Amino acid sequence: MPDPPAPPAAVQPLFPPPPRPAPVRVVVADDNPVVRAGLTALLSGREDITVVAEAADGREAYEAAARHRPDVVLLDVRMPGVDGLTALPHLARIARVVMLTYSHEAEIVQASLRGGAGGYLVHGEFTAEELASAVRDITRGRAHLTPTAATAVLAHLYTDATAHAETDPLPLFPVTSPNRLSQMQPLMGQSAGEHDGEPERARAREAGTRSRLSAREAEIMDLIASGMNNQQIAATCFISEKTVKNHINRIFAKLHSASRSEATATWLGTAPGAAHRGVG
Known part of the structure; x- marks a missing residue:
């Protein structure tokens, strides 16, 4: 009785897959x-x-x-x-x-x-x-x-460009300084006299508001202002959601706020009356 036919050999791919790169x-x-x-x-x-x-x-x-x-x-x-x-x-x-x-x-x-x-x-x-x-x-x-x-890199580039523009009698294009860029939005449609000194007052308010919070609370408040929820904040800071809630309760008390939106407005200086509110 003749031997049964051998099974067909496995077909080798014409182009084997490339080796997986090392991690x-x-x-x-x-x-x-x-x-x-x-x-x-x-x-x-x-x-x-x-x-x-x-x-x-x-x-x-x-x-x-x-x-x-x-x-x-x-x-x-x-x-x-x-x-x-x-x-x-x-x-x-x-x-x-x-x-x-x-x-x-x-x-x-x-x-x-x-x-x-x-x-x-x-x-x-x-x-x-x-x-x-x-x-x-x-x-x-x-x-x-x-x-x-x-943003820090762009500000540095703008500063360098402005310095060159001041010594170049024929600049190829106008250069706007970073400080001017930051002030353009609030100045739209209003006279310059209405805002003399406002950037300095804004910085003073921000520094005063930040001084109320601990470093960790300020970090968490920045994340709240960016739109993160408690779960995202916990993952970013490598802490539990319960710890996040405890920090938020203390933040609300220190900022005299009852909600995330109110706390964010106070933190960013956009709350009604923020320009005249005390920061102590």
């Missing part, structure tokens, strides 16, 4: 252990990203980067010991660095970019998916800036 290797540097744990959990849950080490200050970040040779370092600005700005130039020689911080001052943003950072992300201005995309894109040389950081 992006990340070091997370932040002095807050809750923030570090949250970022590590968020990023490690993705197939193409892995956190290879955590660090509590700039020195630990440098040691971890020298040991693990990551693709990206997520670096906080303000840390005890060696801070982020001090460690940045050393880290930038080893890996691409993204500042991931609550610090949003224009001077710090500009100093970070001059120091070699490839991106600047301010907590509360990005989603989890946007963070992961930023980590991926940074490895391809694409800079990422959240809105506050981008």
